[in-house]
Amino acid sequence: MDKSFFSLQEVESSYGRLPVLHKVSLQVQQGEIVTLIGANGAGKTSLLMTIFGNPRATHGHIYWQGKDIAHLPTHHIAGLGIALVPEGRRIFPAMTVAENLAMGGRNSVYASVDLEKILEMFPRLKERFKQRAGTLSGGEQQMLAIGRALMSRPQLLLLDEPSLGLAPLIVKQLFEILEEIAKQGMTIFLVEQNANHALKLADRAYVLVNGQIELSGTGAELLDNPEVKRAYLGSL
Amino acid sequence: MTAYILAQQLVNGVVLGAIYGLIAVGYTMVYGIMGMINFAHSEIYMLSAYLSTIVLAVLVYWGIQSPLVLILLTLGVAMSMTALYGWVIERLAYRPLRDAPRLAPLISAIGISLILQSYAVLTQGAKTKGIPTFIEGVTRFGDAVNNVQISNIQVLILIIALCSMVALNFIIQHTAFGQACRATQQDRGMAEILGINTDKVISLVFVIGSAMAAVAGLLVTMNYGSFDFNIGFVMGVKAFTAAVLGGIGSLTGAMLGGIILGVSESLFAGLVNSDYKDVFAFSLLVIFLIFRPSGLLGKPEVEKV
Numbered sequence: 001m002d003k004s005f006f007s008l009q010e011v012e013s014s015y016g017r018l019p020v021l022h023k024v025s026l027q028v029q030q031g032e033i034v035t036l037i038g039a040n041g042a043g044k045t046s047l048l049m050t051i052f053g054n055p056r057a058t059h060g061h062i063y064w065q066g067k068d069i070a071h072l073p074t075h076h077i078a079g080l081g082i083a084l085v086p087e088g089r090r091i092f093p094a095m096t097v098a099e100n101l102a103m104g105g106r107n108s109v110y111a112s113v114d115l116e117k118i119l120e121m122f123p124r125l126k127e128r129f130k131q132r133a134g135t136l137s138g139g140e141q142q143m144l145a146i147g148r149a150l151m152s153r154p155q156l157l158l159l160d161e162p163s164l165g166l167a168p169l170i171v172k173q174l175f176e177i178l179e180e181i182a183k184q185g186m187t188i189f190l191v192e193q194n195a196n197h198a199l200k201l202a203d204r205a206y207v208l209v210n211g212q213i214e215l216s217g218t219g220a221e222l223l224d225n226p227e228v229k230r231a232y233l234g235s236l
Numbered sequence: 237m238t239a240y241i242l243a244q245q246l247v248n249g250v251v252l253g254a255i256y257g258l259i260a261v262g263y264t265m266v267y268g269i270m271g272m273i274n275f276a277h278s279e280i281y282m283l284s285a286y287l288s289t290i291v292l293a294v295l296v297y298w299g300i301q302s303p304l305v306l307i308l309l310t311l312g313v314a315m316s317m318t319a320l321y322g323w324v325i326e327r328l329a330y331r332p333l334r335d336a337p338r339l340a341p342l343i344s345a346i347g348i349s350l351i352l353q354s355y356a357v358l359t360q361g362a363k364t365k366g367i368p369t370f371i372e373g374v375t376r377f378g379d380a381v382n383n384v385q386i387s388n389i390q391v392l393i394l395i396i397a398l399c400s401m402v403a404l405n406f407i408i409q410h411t412a413f414g415q416a417c418r419a420t421q422q423d424r425g426m427a428e429i430l431g432i433n434t435d436k437v438i439s440l441v442f443v444i445g446s447a448m449a450a451v452a453g454l455l456v457t458m459n460y461g462s463f464d465f466n467i468g469f470v471m472g473v474k475a476f477t478a479a480v481l482g483g484i485g486s487l488t489g490a491m492l493g494g495i496i497l498g499v500s501e502s503l504f505a506g507l508v509n510s511d512y513k514d515v516f517a518f519s520l521l522v523i524f525l526i527f528r529p530s531g532l533l534g535k536p537e538v539e540k541v
Contacts, residue, residue, distance in 0.1 A: 052428075052429050054425065054428070073433075074428040074429060075428045075429075075431050075432055075433045075434070076431075077429070077431075078429060078430055078431030079431050084429050086426065086429065090423055090425075090426040092418070092419050092422045092423060092426070093422065094418065094422055094535075095415075095418060095419065095422070099415060099418075102415065103415060103416075103419050103427075103430050103432075104430060106412060106415075106416075106430070106431065106432075107431050148430075152430075152431070
């Protein structure tokens with residue numbers, strides 16, 4: 001058994017008969033920032049959703065602190081200390097900012113302490129505390145989704161393309177916030193299309209192509225890799 | 237003269253509407269959370285009429301006289317029994333079809349509806365049953381010729397319906413369960429990811445909806461005194477109409493839709509013609525939906541991208 005903090009071993013999953021992941025193995029050590037980059041449709045979101053059992057892994061193991069969690073029901077995963085900031089934010093638009101945050105911390109005994117910290121980190125959420133989440137701007141909604149995930153005081157934070165659809169300035173802010181969260185000791189697994197930002201932030205990185213891990217290395221290594229440069233970094 | 241008739245029909249309409257609202261709540265909650273119309277819901281209401289009558293008979297046989305005690309005990313037992321029915325129905329007929337095409341649970345619902353009707357006929361017979369009025373008394377406003385009457389039963393119906401609605405609204409808006417419920421309604425997958433057992437939430441929604449139908453079942457039985465295995469159908473259509481009118485998925489909408497439907501039906505019956513009251517009510521629905529397809533308080537459906 002792998003003793004690492006969090007790891008996937010030869011994980012496969014599919015939507016119905018359509019396979020999306022092929023023997024994906026990767027690992028994340030405690031305190032690391034690991035990023036997964038890949039093109040549209042490579043299976044990045046599916047990988048994160050497979051960790052949460054939807055779709056369920058049809059093969060392989062997902063180890064979390066030495067335990068295989070691949071067969072746990074979705075609603076049990078959050079209680080283990082894993083939180084997800086999903087693609088498209090998926091905040092509850094008809095609920096207030098306060099309620100959205102409360103949903104994240106519903107099983108945490110530290111909810112009230114953490115709420116203050118999170119509102120300090122995201123002052124905009126404090127200003128809009130009683131407002132319906134659907135009325136927030138894209139950037140604010142992303143902050144809310146991150147805040148909601150942090151409310152459960154997770155040990156591992158999974159983020160799915162948090163920069164998607166945000167203005168460049170907001171993206172810059174976002175990555176600063178992620179760096180700040182990481183500095184406080186959070187382990188982060190970041191899935192991104194914005195490879196440039198993500199690789200600069202990450203300790204290590206994986207490249208997903210057609211549901212398979214094609215490359216891995218430190219963030220700096222991949223930034224210098226000619227193939228990665230050509231495929232994901234454009235002319236940078 | 238007309239003013240008194242108008243006022244009288246208004247009173248009758250609000251009472252009727254409160255009952256529509258109680259049942260509409262069950263349709264709207266299930267639709268909101270599962271996107272499915274639970275056609276078996278009205279049969280739960282029908283069963284609760286039988287259940288209430290049986291419980292009342294037993295309690296009276298035991299020598300309980302006080303109307304208030306009778307009503308509260310009956311309400312308690314009938315609500316728990318229908319809650320159990322609702323829970324079992326969801327487990328057996330809907331949960332296995334959760335991921336099936338939308339038509340499958342609908343057919344399943346119609347099947348359950350037929351099963352429950354036949355069950356009532358088999359165990360209780362097809363004849364109309366009834367209970368005697370045990371709450372009497374009428375309050376009159378006006379003189380002997382021109383007056384508006386409110387019977388004590390009507391007052392009781394309004395009080396019980398109002399209390400149930402307020403309690404339900406409180407549960408949905410201000411408790412952890414209500415929050416989980418609304419989250420599940422808005423994004424079930426995300427609710428699961430946040431650690432909510434949405435299967436449990438859905439079960440509880442069926443339980444609550446069924447219990448509310450039991451409240452309606454007892455109130456209607458007390459008011460009209462008679463019922464048969466077939467009462468679910470018309471009531472179901474009306475309550476469903478109320479839910480759609482108010483904006484399906486919206487709790488306040490269901491209550492409001494119930495009152496509007498009840499009042500417009502009664503006014504038409506009192507002022508124009510009682511034979512065509514249903515025609516009027518449904519025409520109103522059609523016209524209304526042409527101009528506001530999402531109902532009074534419903535939000536237009538936004539396709540997810």
